[in-house]
Amino acid sequence: MSEFTVGKRQRRLLWGISVPMALIALTCVYPVFFALNNALKSNREYILDRFGIVSEPTFQNFVQAWTRSNLSEYFFNSVVVTVLSVLALIIVSSLAGFALAVLRFPLRKLIFVVILASLMIPVQVVLVPFYKTIIGLGLLNTRAGLILSYTAFFLPFSVYLMTSFYSGLPRELVEAARIDGAKLTQVWWHVMLPMGMPALITLGILNTLYCWNDILISLLVLQDNRTLMVGIAALRGEYTTNVPLLTAGIVLAAAPIVILYLVFQRKIVSGIAVGAVKG
Amino acid sequence: MSNISITDLRKSYGQVEVIHGVSLDIEPGEFVVFVGPSGCGKSTLLRMIAGLEDITDGDLEIGGTLMNDVEPAQRGIAMVFQSYALYPHMTVADNMSFGLRMAHAPKDEIDRKVKDAARILQLEPLLDRKPAALSGGQRQRVAIGRAIVRDPDVFLFDEPLSNLDAELRVEMRVQIAKLHRTLSNTMIYVTHDQTEAMTLADRIVVLRAGHIEQVGTPIELYEDPDNAFVAGFIGSPRMNFLNARANGPKSVEVAGRTIPLPNLTADLRDGTALQLGIRPEHLDATDGVRLMMDVDVAEDLGATTFVHGTVGGETLVAERRAHVGNAVRELEICFAPDKVRLFDPDGARVR
Ligand SMILES: Nc1ncnc2c1ncn2[C@@H]1O[C@H](COP(=O)(O)OP(=O)(O)OP(=O)(O)O)[C@@H](O)[C@H]1O
Ligand SMILES: [Mg+2]
Numbered sequence: 001m002s003e004f005t006v007g008k009r010q011r012r013l014l015w016g017i018s019v020p021m022a023l024i025a026l027t028c029v030y031p032v033f034f035a036l037n038n039a040l041k042s043n044r045e046y047i048l049d050r051f052g053i054v055s056e057p058t059f060q061n062f063v064q065a066w067t068r069s070n071l072s073e074y075f076f077n078s079v080v081v082t083v084l085s086v087l088a089l090i091i092v093s094s095l096a097g098f099a100l101a102v103l104r105f106p107l108r109k110l111i112f113v114v115i116l117a118s119l120m121i122p123v124q125v126v127l128v129p130f131y132k133t134i135i136g137l138g139l140l141n142t143r144a145g146l147i148l149s150y151t152a153f154f155l156p157f158s159v160y161l162m163t164s165f166y167s168g169l170p171r172e173l174v175e176a177a178r179i180d181g182a183k184l185t186q187v188w189w190h191v192m193l194p195m196g197m198p199a200l201i202t203l204g205i206l207n208t209l210y211c212w213n214d215i216l217i218s219l220l221v222l223q224d225n226r227t228l229m230v231g232i233a234a235l236r237g238e239y240t241t242n243v244p245l246l247t248a249g250i251v252l253a254a255a256p257i258v259i260l261y262l263v264f265q266r267k268i269v270s271g272i273a274v275g276a277v278k279g
Numbered sequence: 280m281s282n283i284s285i286t287d288l289r290k291s292y293g294q295v296e297v298i299h300g301v302s303l304d305i306e307p308g309e310f311v312v313f314v315g316p317s318g319c320g321k322s323t324l325l326r327m328i329a330g331l332e333d334i335t336d337g338d339l340e341i342g343g344t345l346m347n348d349v350e351p352a353q354r355g356i357a358m359v360f361q362s363y364a365l366y367p368h369m370t371v372a373d374n375m376s377f378g379l380r381m382a383h384a385p386k387d388e389i390d391r392k393v394k395d396a397a398r399i400l401q402l403e404p405l406l407d408r409k410p411a412a413l414s415g416g417q418r419q420r421v422a423i424g425r426a427i428v429r430d431p432d433v434f435l436f437d438e439p440l441s442n443l444d445a446e447l448r449v450e451m452r453v454q455i456a457k458l459h460r461t462l463s464n465t466m467i468y469v470t471h472d473q474t475e476a477m478t479l480a481d482r483i484v485v486l487r488a489g490h491i492e493q494v495g496t497p498i499e500l501y502e503d504p505d506n507a508f509v510a511g512f513i514g515s516p517r518m519n520f521l522n523a524r525a526n527g528p529k530s531v532e533v534a535g536r537t538i539p540l541p542n543l544t545a546d547l548r549d550g551t552a553l554q555l556g557i558r559p560e561h562l563d564a565t566d567g568v569r570l571m572m573d574v575d576v577a578e579d580l581g582a583t584t585f586v587h588g589t590v591g592g593e594t595l596v597a598e599r600r601a602h603v604g605n606a607v608r609e610l611e612i613c614f615a616p617d618k619v620r621l622f623d624p625d626g627a628r629v630r
Contacts, residue, residue, distance in 0.1 A: 179357065
């Protein structure tokens with residue numbers, strides 16, 4: 001009897017929380033709507049009615065952004081840089097996590113502490129030495145330079161995450177593989193990499209977002225050429241801004257990320273079977 | 280098949296030594312069980328044999344070859360872990376063939392060996408499943424299958440059954456015994472379940488705090504323990520210990536009763552404090568020393584009853600192959616003097 005009343009009260013509480021939460025969620029949806037809506041307007045229609053729903057949809061803005069504003073080129077840059085950076089991040093952090101979590105070697109703890117410490121230094125603090133290093137290495141205005149920079153800046157967190165993840169796996173898995181005659185590289189490839197998939201997918205998504213959305217590092221390293229986000233930021237004029245053109249660019253930039261997320265979300269749900277240890 | 284020879288093996292973690300010089304010879308094809316209380320070093324010893332822990336000092340030979348610094352994969356061993364340690368992203372077949380694939384064995388050989396092992400362990404219908412879709416017992420069979428496929432000289436088991444429920448444990452125990460008969464490999468098996476030790480072992484090694492207490496066949500350890508620790512560890516329920524005092528060269532006094540012990544080789548000194556050990560199953564004799572026991576609880580298991588109580592203030596368990604009933608307040612126990620084992624106060628056997 002008392003259980004029933006508690007259930008009722010909890011349900012009421014749930015509703016009480018759900019409504020404001022839904023409203024907050026809606027405020028997140030509005031900018032998306034704003035961007036899509038205005039990207040489909042002509043500049044004239046936008047000036048006449050900023051907030052109204054588009055009446056004569058046109059893809060003119062997309063075409064213009066893609067061709068005349070060089071976004072196609074920037075887009076290509078971003079894809080290359082993001083894909084290669086994320087690949088490097090995943091491979092290196094999985095290797096480093098494996099080593100730090102499983103192998104025993106001198107200074108292991110110190111190395112881990114240094115990595116943790118570098119996690120706490122914001123990019124802005126090291127901009128000047130970073131910039132000088134990039135120039136010194138002759139990597140200014142190269143995609144390789146940007147890939148290297150992203151990998152370096154986002155690596156501490158990735159390594160930290162993979163180390164914690166691998167530390168949570170039963171040691172026996174690696175030991176069984178060693179008894180089965182697997183070399184270290186084979187243990188990594190056949191056991192650690194597949195076992196690390198849940199964490200690696202998370203890292204992949206996070207790092208893709210960071211690399212794709214970055215402006216600061218990209219602005220410093222690629223000064224002639226540009227990545228997509230820098231290119232879009234440049235669509236804003238000094239005195240006037242073609243808002244439909246800008247929003248079209250934003251939609252173009254956001255689309256790959258949204259698609260990626262949808263694809264991988266299904267992958268995460270279909271799941272990595274976990275059953276190594278009696279659960 | 281391989282013999283294993285361990286000489287004065289030691290293991291330290293930093294400054295702390297946990298295995299204090301263990302020596303042991305294991306015959307080819309022998310089934311040896313390590314038993315002992317938690318933390319006594321059973322797993323550490325097994326893992327040193329497997330090559331998963333460095334050997335701090337001493338020699339380990341397998342098949343006549345010094346193995347101290349040899350890679351685990353090169354020692355001719357296979358190991359079954361308590362947690363099964365199956366690769367969750369691989370099917371049962373892939374789990375079992377992993378070692379052969381790492382060694383780049385030909386595909387038909389891999390298929391044949393996996394099939395053979397699957398047949399022995401009745402895993403054929405499960406070969407395409409992932410470990411997550413298996414029951415605990417099935418997972419353990421896969422783990423054993425993975426060991427069989429490697430065709431090792433020596434099988435190492437670290438508490439392989441302790442994650443299973445009681446019924447399954449009995450079933451798997453029988454399977455492992457059968458497996459040993461079929462393959463006749465050398466096997467080393469770690470457990471703290473003394474039933475597993477008694478039923479599986481050719482020889483039992485009793486460990487305590489990094490030392491070997493006694494090595495012998497199950498019957499030797501049961502009948503002729505070297506010390507009170509082994510006497511108490513082997514046998515279930517454990518042996519009863521009563522305070523005794525020598526009152527003649529070949530007799531002791533317990534609870535005011537004199538017990539003649541004509542089989543003793545040593546002569547006792549009058550007044551020496553001793554411990555008298557007598558197993559619960561030996562308190563049901565028709566002839567011998569009789570004592571009255573004050574009953575606390577009678578645990579009736581159906582076929583047998585364990586009666587817990589006290590004699591002269593000391594706790595005691597007696598076994599009765601009959602229903603005793605809960606109303607009983609007093610029970611006469613009776614034991615033959617030749618079933619008595621004597622120990623000195625430090626636990627060493629007095630023969
Ligand atoms: N990595 C380690 N560092 C320090 N001490 C350790 C380490 N591993 C084990 N020990 C110690 O070594 C001793 C033996 O451990 P071991 O795991 O061999 O015990 P065990 O007999 O297998 O016990 P159980 O029945 O609980 O499995 C224990 O006292 C343990 O605390
Ligand atoms: Mg153990």
